[in-house]
Amino acid sequence: MTIPLLIAATLLLQRLLGAPGGPPWSGLLLVPVVWVVGPALLGWGRRWVWICLAIGLGWDLLLEPVIGPGAIAWSASALVLLWLASIVADRSPKAWLAFGAVATAIVIIVHRLALLPLGVIRPVRWIDLAVSVAATALWCFLVGWIRSLDLPKRWRARRARTLR
């Protein structure tokens, strides 16, 4: 139950990042990408592609005028990362960084491609793409780094020392 709640929280956070009044670049950070990168690197299996499809539907519901292209983009990204994780052995924060960059690029490009047949042409500005890829990759790196710190373990060790 925790994971769905966290997913919903990231989607809401994404909604907030795009709210009026925020900095213009804040919307370029794709917060839910960690739910694509993480399961791929942690080996959560093929079913996670379907969950990413649901995340994409949620993305469309909250952030897009049309439901469908987002789900395609997010599931496509999950599919590619699933394959990429099968050939890359690294699971360090650097892998999180690289996977985050790849996942972000795929999400943005596939989303635009899915919109093309609908007649909705949303041109990709390379600078926006680069900023989005960089910001999201750093965000994934941050999550990966924090995860590598294994904070619960440290917390348990600290409590053990305190109790002594």
Place this chain on the structure above:
Amino acid sequence: MTEVRLFLLRIALVWVVLELLAATQAMTPAGERVAWRWARAVAQPLALAAGGVGSAAVEVATAVRDGGQLLVDNRRLELEMEELRTRNLLLREDLAALREGSRLLDTVVGLEPAAAVGRCVFRDPTRGRLEVRVASPLTVPKDTPVLGAGGLVGRVVEARGGSVWVQLLTHPAAATAVQTATGSLQALATGTGGTDRLDIQYVPRTADLLQGEVFVTSGADGIYPAGIPVASVVSIRETEEAFLEVRALPGVEFARLRVVLLLPGMVKGARPGGWQ
């Protein structure tokens, strides 16, 4: 491997469904749903193809019908053309007959009021007879002399309405009183049954007669007027009998007769005004 393929196939199908779902929501600049435009784009070639097939079928049906009509028209036109050709032939024949009749009338100067032109409708020279059509109000008595281009043709043996039967000079029973153009020799021209031969009988052995001499009617038979050319001598032969054997060629080509001149009002024995 099969499981992976199935998974990918499912994903692809879901993507297609999602794209269609998006198309049902997206609107074109014209305010139309994209899905409708896609449906129309898919249906349009089919509709065009169906329309094309339909119009082609209509065209084929029309072509077949028109082709049939053309054949019928062609057949009708062929028949009309054949009829026109026949009429043309008949008209040419009529024209030739008219010319011949006109020439014939020119040969008997002064007889035009008493003469009637008849059209040959049936020729049977081997049996020595001829059927002639004349204007129906005209009454043609029996033994009326009949002239053709070149001379005497024969006499009327029967007349019913506009149809007149003529006995030719060549008929075996026909006999015509003839004389030489100078009137120095009287004789009798009899039919032989042949189409181009007359026998000139009762020509004395002492007669001064040459080949090519023309015999004309003498009027002595009480049927034909005098002075009409009958035949020209082709052979003269002496026999043991008292008279010469003289054969003559009729002046008229019976097989080519188109028009004849009947002289119903002719005074028997009188000489025509002048045979040209």
